[in-house]
Amino acid sequence: MKPLTKNMWRDIGKSKGRFIAIILIIMLGVLIFVGVKATGPSLNDSLNRTVVENKLSDIQVTSTTGFTKSDLKKASIKGGKVEAVKYKQAVGGKGLAVSLYGYDKNNNQNSLIVRSGHLPRNNNEIILDQVAQTKYGYKLGQKFSFSKNANLKNRSYKIVGFASSPQYIDNESRGSSNVGDGTVRLFAYIPDDQMNLKAATQLNIRFKNLQSKDTFSDSYKDAVSSKVDILETKFKKRADQRSTSLYKTSKNVLAQQQVKLDSYKNKLIMSQAAGMNVSSQLEKLNSQQKELDSATKELRKQTKTSYIWQTRADLPGFSAYGESSDRIAAIANVFPVFFFLIAALITFTTVTRMIEEARGQIGTFKALGYTKWEIAQNYFYYALTAGLIGTVLGAVIGNETLPRIVLALYKQYIPLTWDVKFQWLIVLLALLFSLISTVGAAMIVVSRELSEGPAELMRPKAPKSAKKILLERIKPFWNRLSFNRKVSYRNLFRFKSRMFMTIIGIAGGTALILTGFGIQNSIGASGSRQYGEIFDYQAVVKTNHLGDTLKVLKKDQQYKNSAAIHATTGKIYHSGHQVNDVNFYTPENRDFSKYIHLKDINSKKSLNLKNNQVILTKKMATILDVKAGDIIKLKTVGKTHRVKVSAVTQNFVGHFMYLNKTTYQKLFGKQPKSNTLLLHLDRQTSNQRNNLANQLLKNGRALGTSYTYDQQSTISKMTSSLNPIILIFILLSGILSFVVLYNLTNINVSERIRELSTIKVLGFYDKEVTMYIVRENIVLTILGIIVGYGVGNLLTAYILNQASTALVIFPLTIHLTGYLVATILMIIFTVIVMLITHHKLKYIDMIGALKSSE
Amino acid sequence: MAYIEVKHEYKRYQMGETEIIANNDLSFEVERGKLTVILGPSGAGKSTVLNILGGMDSPSDGEIIIDGTDIGKFTERQLTEYRRNDVGFVFQFYNLIPNLTTKENVELASAIVDDALDPTEVLKQVGLSQRIDNFPSQLSGGEQQRVAIARALAKNPKLLLCDEPTGALDYETGKQVLTLLQNASHKDDKTVIIITHNSALASMADRIIRINDAKVRSVEDNQDPKPVQDIEW
Numbered sequence A: 001m002k003p004l005t006k007n008m009w010r011d012i013g014k015s016k017g018r019f020i021a022i023i024l025i026i027m028l029g030v031l032i033f034v035g036v037k038a039t040g041p042s043l044n045d046s047l048n049r050t051v052v053e054n055k056l057s058d059i060q061v062t063s064t065t066g067f068t069k070s071d072l073k074k075a076s077i078k079g080g081k082v083e084a085v086k087y088k089q090a091v092g093g094k095g096l097a098v099s100l101y102g103y104d105k106n107n108n109q110n111s112l113i114v115r116s117g118h119l120p121r122n123n124n125e126i127i128l129d130q131v132a133q134t135k136y137g138y139k140l141g142q143k144f145s146f147s148k149n150a151n152l153k154n155r156s157y158k159i160v161g162f163a164s165s166p167q168y169i170d171n172e173s174r175g176s177s178n179v180g181d182g183t184v185r186l187f188a189y190i191p192d193d194q195m196n197l198k199a200a201t202q203l204n205i206r207f208k209n210l211q212s213k214d215t216f217s218d219s220y221k222d223a224v225s226s227k228v229d230i231l232e233t234k235f236k237k238r239a240d241q242r243s244t245s246l247y248k249t250s251k252n253v254l255a256q257q258q259v260k261l262d263s264y265k266n267k268l269i270m271s272q273a274a275g276m277n278v279s280s281q282l283e284k285l286n287s288q289q290k291e292l293d294s295a296t297k298e299l300r301k302q303t304k305t306s307y308i309w310q311t312r313a314d315l316p317g318f319s320a321y322g323e324s325s326d327r328i329a330a331i332a333n334v335f336p337v338f339f340f341l342i343a344a345l346i347t348f349t350t351v352t353r354m355i356e357e358a359r360g361q362i363g364t365f366k367a368l369g370y371t372k373w374e375i376a377q378n379y380f381y382y383a384l385t386a387g388l389i390g391t392v393l394g395a396v397i398g399n400e401t402l403p404r405i406v407l408a409l410y411k412q413y414i415p416l417t418w419d420v421k422f423q424w425l426i427v428l429l430a431l432l433f434s435l436i437s438t439v440g441a442a443m444i445v446v447s448r449e450l451s452e453g454p455a456e457l458m459r460p461k462a463p464k465s466a467k468k469i470l471l472e473r474i475k476p477f478w479n480r481l482s483f484n485r486k487v488s489y490r491n492l493f494r495f496k497s498r499m500f501m502t503i504i505g506i507a508g509g510t511a512l513i514l515t516g517f518g519i520q521n522s523i524g525a526s527g528s529r530q531y532g533e534i535f536d537y538q539a540v541v542k543t544n545h546l547g548d549t550l551k552v553l554k555k556d557q558q559y560k561n562s563a564a565i566h567a568t569t570g571k572i573y574h575s576g577h578q579v580n581d582v583n584f585y586t587p588e589n590r591d592f593s594k595y596i597h598l599k600d601i602n603s604k605k606s607l608n609l610k611n612n613q614v615i616l617t618k619k620m621a622t623i624l625d626v627k628a629g630d631i632i633k634l635k636t637v638g639k640t641h642r643v644k645v646s647a648v649t650q651n652f653v654g655h656f657m658y659l660n661k662t663t664y665q666k667l668f669g670k671q672p673k674s675n676t677l678l679l680h681l682d683r684q685t686s687n688q689r690n691n692l693a694n695q696l697l698k699n700g701r702a703l704g705t706s707y708t709y710d711q712q713s714t715i716s717k718m719t720s721s722l723n724p725i726i727l728i729f730i731l732l733s734g735i736l737s738f739v740v741l742y743n744l745t746n747i748n749v750s751e752r753i754r755e756l757s758t759i760k761v762l763g764f765y766d767k768e769v770t771m772y773i774v775r776e777n778i779v780l781t782i783l784g785i786i787v788g789y790g791v792g793n794l795l796t797a798y799i800l801n802q803a804s805t806a807l808v809i810f811p812l813t814i815h816l817t818g819y820l821v822a823t824i825l826m827i828i829f830t831v832i833v834m835l836i837t838h839h840k841l842k843y844i845d846m847i848g849a850l851k852s853s854e
Numbered sequence B: 001m002a003y004i005e006v007k008h009e010y011k012r013y014q015m016g017e018t019e020i021i022a023n024n025d026l027s028f029e030v031e032r033g034k035l036t037v038i039l040g041p042s043g044a045g046k047s048t049v050l051n052i053l054g055g056m057d058s059p060s061d062g063e064i065i066i067d068g069t070d071i072g073k074f075t076e077r078q079l080t081e082y083r084r085n086d087v088g089f090v091f092q093f094y095n096l097i098p099n100l101t102t103k104e105n106v107e108l109a110s111a112i113v114d115d116a117l118d119p120t121e122v123l124k125q126v127g128l129s130q131r132i133d134n135f136p137s138q139l140s141g142g143e144q145q146r147v148a149i150a151r152a153l154a155k156n157p158k159l160l161l162c163d164e165p166t167g168a169l170d171y172e173t174g175k176q177v178l179t180l181l182q183n184a185s186h187k188d189d190k191t192v193i194i195i196t197h198n199s200a201l202a203s204m205a206d207r208i209i210r211i212n213d214a215k216v217r218s219v220e221d222n223q224d225p226k227p228v229q230d231i232e233w
């Protein structure tokens, strides 16, 4: 080893702390950058792997009347495997809507992940959804009974196992039902022949060549939708065919009865003609005829065939899963970069300080005749070593742990097969960044120092001539300060770069912690504000018959009052943009304003519906670039209409267009017929909610009831799915701030060791010596925290903007807790650093520091 | 009784395998209100004993009795208090705080003791009343050393310890500084100890202690110390 190189390694040995600090900071930056960047893909990969392993179907089609053998053949298109499943929804257990499947050993798709017990082996056995155990308390060996309407071979089955299914990845959602209270609570499998169905009601189709694609990718979605298109075309005429043929076969029985009835009638008429009193028989006959007629009608209804096509994206919980990993990816684009920037700045300061300390040495080497490059090389290697070690450690730890921690904390989903790939591209990017901030910094500082001659270098650097600071000119303020404070302020401004670094470090940490809370709070706020400020009702009931529905409602204990509206959906166009799935709400009367509060986005004033004008919600207005006064185009079924926008209203979730009856009449040429009720209800228990929905479905001719309570809890669940990642952010941001503060304080102490020794010799007590330097930290920490509040708000706003979906606005909200936690953490860090510094200063070698001439 | 009594003082440094003895059984006395010069070549152990006298370091062995108390047995806290209230230090390299003005540098010291002298007054004494608002970098070496002396004096200490105070100064400024120190002793009755390797300075002192090779070689009293201005070297 060359003496110069040896010298470098000894230097590292002497200042281990600083070398480790650089490694640590780079490591943290890389760790969070790579870790967070890897989390999104890992979440998607793991879900993909899980659904591929369990052979989730790509397409599912259900038929109201079942499938024939030839249907199966029709459905098997190139590359696809088709399996037929008997499926129905039934009410079972404690009044729960159950999605019930027939278990067929020979079927491979959508295979169950048995969590305990086993699959059904005998006729009287059932395997239940895992949530039956966790949420509803069922146990192995118990009986599970179905209602009579379920029409199964048996009424009750023995629970022999609990399972998860790739069709139901999100434990919190099972889809909607047309039985029970309208929400599926469980899925279950009983032996195939127990279903008591003649034909299979569901076809599962799976394409081998699609399995390597990412389920959430556009390329997968496009491929699947083109397959659906092919299938839909093939089945287009099939529905009517099947309806007719089913009707014909079953009609025979009815037709025979009609013949019997007719001949009986003839006989009666003849008897009547013969003068006999047959009026009672005739009456009976008439009622039988009526029954027969309604049976015919019922048959038509029952044989009416329709198909529902579903892809993976339609499965409950799937889209939400994709969205939450998208959201993490959006966070990953800003958060870690910010983190990295701080790490780079700190590394820069540290390297600068290190090289400045070695000035004399560099001068000596130069005087001895070493070339610039030979000297620079050592710092280059020093920085390179620190940068490389930091990057490798950070990349490996970040990539391997963060995604796994998040996966492990994703308790809301079925157990996933973890698939954490090493993200080479991101690691390379991180490496580039860290080398710029280490080697780059070293090169800049060295080239600056090396441009001085050896003689200059060997002399201590001329101290920057001290100046009066601006604050001193504010005499009334300055004169009131204690002597020690004056000294602190002077020092703060003397070491400007360190001052800014400390502020950036603290502000960065505060901002990142605040952002962590902010993301969470804001997502939650989209729900709480939508259902607090804007939607002031407790439930929406869609109904076929307002009168019947109201009759049921009036019997309900918690029902207070309701407003009728006409609700339909359509598309809106403006300036080349388009928004689908807009809800058009036309209220029946003025009561409406007590149920939905329309408030202008700018003036915050209440809005009224004007004739021949409509009110749009904010997100849609933003997408369409619409403001009050603009003319928009809208489309319901087929026809396009034009209308003026009177105002844009505050709204957070979904797209709505509000119009009055006159406007509706004018636009669509007919009176709106109310089909939806907005309800005011007293506080309900979940049982009461289920009961009411049940009643409305059964007796009130309702099509469905949805409670704002459920919607709000869905949003709060969405919020909590982000908890793990937020927690990690908060933790790492804290560590970063701490390392920054510690490192800078260390540099500060080493730069001013002479000054500190001097005051120690003067007889300052240990506490006073510590305060002499820490007082500056306190001021900087306070400033940093305040700046951090501002930056945190900006950063949150930016990330929310990135993460917002087409349907939802996340109003920037950071609760007091966030501010408190960030502030308290920063104060704790300042105190810890103070204690460490105190300990260090107690044992500094003041004699040694004062002896030398430098 | 003498103000300072050093009795069989040892200072040993353990450097790996070898032991360096910086002070080897030093014994001497220093009288209250007198000017004492410690003379000896570089590496003799002068600074070591001065640092111990000033409470910056503790002896390995022996007694350091100052005004009747053995500071050799003091705790860190007691030593700090001793430095704070009883000692003023002047170093070869002035060790001023670069970021504080002349006056503030003096205030730094006066702020921590109760019976401190007025900083402006002391600065006038050392002839720097015109430079009160200047920063150290704007002063010459001699001026800086005078600020350092003012800083030491402002605490109104009983004992003034000076380690080669003229080491970095030229002849004339060196004389000015030494005059200030001689006055502190002869006019203000402070006990002053000056370290130097310049034997010509012996004649300004009331007592001369010669140290060589870690041992006291001689202690000599001078009944008629010369004013610094009259000494030539």
Ligand SMILES: Nc1ncnc2c1ncn2[C@@H]1O[C@H](COP(=O)(O)OP(=O)(O)O)[C@@H](O)[C@H]1O
Pocket: B013, B015, B020, B021, B022, B040, B041, B042, B043, B044, B045, B046, B047, B048, B049
């Ligand atoms: N902290 C220390 N560690 C080891 N040796 C020391 C230390 N301080 C001083 N010495 C040694 O003690 C001896 C006396 O030093 P010093 O008192 O500074 O001499 P002087 O001031 O007379 O020039 C020298 O040989 C020096 O190397």
Ligand SMILES: [Mg+2]
Pocket: B046, B047, B048, B163
């Ligand atoms: Mg010395």
